[in-house]
Amino acid sequence: MARETAIATKSFSGFSFLKGWAGVALHFTRRRPLGAAGALIIVIMLLAATLARLISPYDPLTTDYAAMLQAPSAAHWFGTDSFGRDVLSRIIYGARTALWVGFSSSFVGATLGAIIGVASAYFGGKVDLIVQRFMDLLLSFPLIVLALVVVAVLGTGTVNVILAIMVPMVPRCALVVRSSGLSLRQTPFIDAARALGFGHARIIFRHMLPNVMAPFLIMLTAFLGQAILLEASLSFLGLGVAEPTPAWGLMLKGAAVEFAETAPWMAVYPGLAISLSVFAFNLFGDSLRDALDPKLRVS
Amino acid sequence: MRQYILKRVLLMIPTLLGVAVLVFFLLRVLPGDIVELKYAGTGTYAPKQAIERERAQLGLDKPLWQQFLSWIWGIVRFDFGQSMWTGRPITHEIAIRLELSVELALMATLVAVLISIPLGTLAALRQDSWVDYFVRVFSIAGLAIPSFWLGILMILVFIIYFRWLPPLTFTSFWVNPKANLMQLVWPALAVGYRYSAVATRMTRSAVLEVLREDYIRTARAKGLWEKVILVRHALKNALLPVITVIGLEFAFLVGGLVVTEQVFNLNGIGKLFVEAISQRDYTMVQSLVLLTSFVFIFVNFVVDLINAWLDPRIRYQ
Numbered sequence: 357m358a359r360e361t362a363i364a365t366k367s368f369s370g371f372s373f374l375k376g377w378a379g380v381a382l383h384f385t386r387r388r389p390l391g392a393a394g395a396l397i398i399v400i401m402l403l404a405a406t407l408a409r410l411i412s413p414y415d416p417l418t419t420d421y422a423a424m425l426q427a428p429s430a431a432h433w434f435g436t437d438s439f440g441r442d443v444l445s446r447i448i449y450g451a452r453t454a455l456w457v458g459f460s461s462s463f464v465g466a467t468l469g470a471i472i473g474v475a476s477a478y479f480g481g482k483v484d485l486i487v488q489r490f491m492d493l494l495l496s497f498p499l500i501v502l503a504l505v506v507v508a509v510l511g512t513g514t515v516n517v518i519l520a521i522m523v524p525m526v527p528r529c530a531l532v533v534r535s536s537g538l539s540l541r542q543t544p545f546i547d548a549a550r551a552l553g554f555g556h557a558r559i560i561f562r563h564m565l566p567n568v569m570a571p572f573l574i575m576l577t578a579f580l581g582q583a584i585l586l587e588a589s590l591s592f593l594g595l596g597v598a599e600p601t602p603a604w605g606l607m608l609k610g611a612a613v614e615f616a617e618t619a620p621w622m623a624v625y626p627g628l629a630i631s632l633s634v635f636a637f638n639l640f641g642d643s644l645r646d647a648l649d650p651k652l653r654v655s
Numbered sequence: 656m657r658q659y660i661l662k663r664v665l666l667m668i669p670t671l672l673g674v675a676v677l678v679f680f681l682l683r684v685l686p687g688d689i690v691e692l693k694y695a696g697t698g699t700y701a702p703k704q705a706i707e708r709e710r711a712q713l714g715l716d717k718p719l720w721q722q723f724l725s726w727i728w729g730i731v732r733f734d735f736g737q738s739m740w741t742g743r744p745i746t747h748e749i750a751i752r753l754e755l756s757v758e759l760a761l762m763a764t765l766v767a768v769l770i771s772i773p774l775g776t777l778a779a780l781r782q783d784s785w786v787d788y789f790v791r792v793f794s795i796a797g798l799a800i801p802s803f804w805l806g807i808l809m810i811l812v813f814i815i816y817f818r819w820l821p822p823l824t825f826t827s828f829w830v831n832p833k834a835n836l837m838q839l840v841w842p843a844l845a846v847g848y849r850y851s852a853v854a855t856r857m858t859r860s861a862v863l864e865v866l867r868e869d870y871i872r873t874a875r876a877k878g879l880w881e882k883v884i885l886v887r888h889a890l891k892n893a894l895l896p897v898i899t900v901i902g903l904e905f906a907f908l909v910g911g912l913v914v915t916e917q918v919f920n921l922n923g924i925g926k927l928f929v930e931a932i933s934q935r936d937y938t939m940v941q942s943l944v945l946l947t948s949f950v951f952i953f954v955n956f957v958v959d960l961i962n963a964w965l966d967p968r969i970r971y972q
Contacts (some may be wrong), residue, residue, distance in 0.1 A: 489673075492670070493670065493674065493677060496670055496673075496674055496948050496951060496952050497674070497944070497948055497951070498909040498910065498947060498948075499910065500909060500910035500913060501944055501947050501948070504913075504928065504929075504932055505682075505940070505944055508682060508931075508932040508935070508937075508940050509681050509682055581798070581799065585799075585801055588801055589910065589913075589914050592801075592803050592914060592917070593917060594933060595929065595932060595933065605801075608803065608804060608807060613807055613810060613918070616807070616810060616811045616815075620811050620815065623804075623807045623808070623811060624808070624811075627800075627801065627804035627807065627808070630799075630804065631796070631799045631800045631801070631804065632799075634798070634799040635795065635796065635799035638795060638799055639795065642795075
């Protein structure tokens with residue numbers, strides 16, 4: 357058993373950057389200032405989402421017909437919407453929706469994709485061929501179309517939106533992870549694990565999966581921004597998160613254009629929030645990709 | 656070459672069949688159908704007989720495999736069946752909207768090409784200067800800014816500063832070219848900007864890579880004009896990956912069309928798609944999905960062909 361651990365730790369190169377968080381963060385900031393700036397915005401978003409109840413000046417759901425369509429002022433920094441709800445508070449609470457949908461769909465999608473990709477590479481042969489054909493099939497849908505099909509089947513609502521964004525993620529991650537898995541399969545420590553008589557599941561989960569951490573993390577971060585954008589698009593189309601849940605895409609729907617002339621702030625701030633967060637995730641994802649593996653290019 | 660084309664065309668058939676099977680059965684996994692939804696929506700009591708009659712009319716009383724086969728047989732004859740919601744033929748519904756969406760798609764692609772190739776080349780030529788820095792931020796921002804928000808901002812500017820609203824009805828290019836272009840140029844810009852982002856970055860890195868090649872040094876040593884080196888030697892070789900990216904990022908175009916048609920109130924395929932999904936019009940949804948997947952696969956095929964045509968190294972493999 358000791359030998360297995362020794363072999364496994366040696367092959368944990370993808371994990372080594374998790375040692376000593378502070379040191380790594382400092383190094384990352386020095387080497388990649390843009391990525392660090394993205395990370396900073398993400399941290400601020402995370403704080404805003406978790407502390408939403410403490411920092412938001414108003415309740416995001418309370419309607420106030422005496423304060424409809426008010427311009428930005430000291431009382432309402434970003435103004436109010438057509439129901440008199442505070443736009444700033446709705447944006448802060450909207451960060452919750454965006455991050456929850458973004459993280460859960462990307463994480464589950466990337467994990468499923470990684471497991472499928474690694475298993476496909478490990479088994480090879482017919483299994484690999486069938487899995488690959490099915491993944492190719494899923495890839496022949498444009499991303500948003502596949503998400504829309506899932507919405508058409510399951511209907512709208514937060515959980516269904518997470519599923520809808522997750523599904524297109526799986527084949528994309530599986531494709532990238534599989535190619536790393538293929539070269540991994542040839543390495544001696546997998547042979548060693550097999551010679552020790554370990555079962556397929558154990559080899560896949562304990563020995564192969566930890567070693568595709570780098571492509572997994574790259575795909576995960578690359579997809580986070582897209583997931584947030586996709587959620588906003590679906591909500592904007594009325595096929596995503598449902599009212600009265602505060603969501604950025606939803607805030608841009610209908611009333612934002614209807615009252616464009618009298619209340620442009622309703623349309624400007626939620627869009628800024630979407631753009632800034634996607635921008636931050638993309639910056640961070642790009643830098644992480646360059647830091648982990650400059651050869652791996654993900655579009 | 657001819658054999659290659661034939662092989663690729665034949666390979667498209669199983670993929671499309673797979674897409675058709677997947678979509679058809681996915682949409683029918685869950686219980687409850689459109690007829691119930693329609694009556695539930697009106698809130699009136701519906702006699703069982705009426706529901707049964709409507710089901711029979713839509714062919715929903717037949718077994719699934721029979722419904723599937725008749726759908727596929729229809730597609731072979733360019734007949735997508737009828738909309739479950741309006742009862743009108745789907746082929747007609749798509750045909751009347753096709754002109755708008757295709758024109759918008761072409762214009763957006765043109766915008767993307769016109770943005771990405773000059774900007775990407777410029778950034779590569781002035782690597783690490785403020786121009787390069789600006790172009791990089793411009794393209795990263797393009798990926799982050801949702802095209803529907805860009806569209807909303809455009810409309811905001813039109814209303815507040817120019818007191819002008821995009822017209823509600825679509826004017827065909829053949830009827831009034833000027834009015835048509837005035838209407839479509841804005842959504843095309845909103846979609847094209849986002850579409851251009853990846854292509855700009857690709858152009859930049861491709862030009863940078865090509866400029867380091869030996870034959871560029873040879874051309875310079877020969878004393879050729881910088882302009883000739885750039886256009887005839889560098890760009891011609893750098894454009895290959897750019898064309899591929901524009902084809903692959905076609906998904907951006909589809910996504911952009913779906914949301915911007917909503918913003919600018921354009922009655923195109925994207926809007927039809929969104930309406931069909933919210934009305935659970937399954938025959939419409941499955942036909943539109945099949946259509947977009949077909950176009951997607953076809954565009955990839957054409958991109959491969961263009962690549963093979965431009966690059967003899969691919970052709971002789």
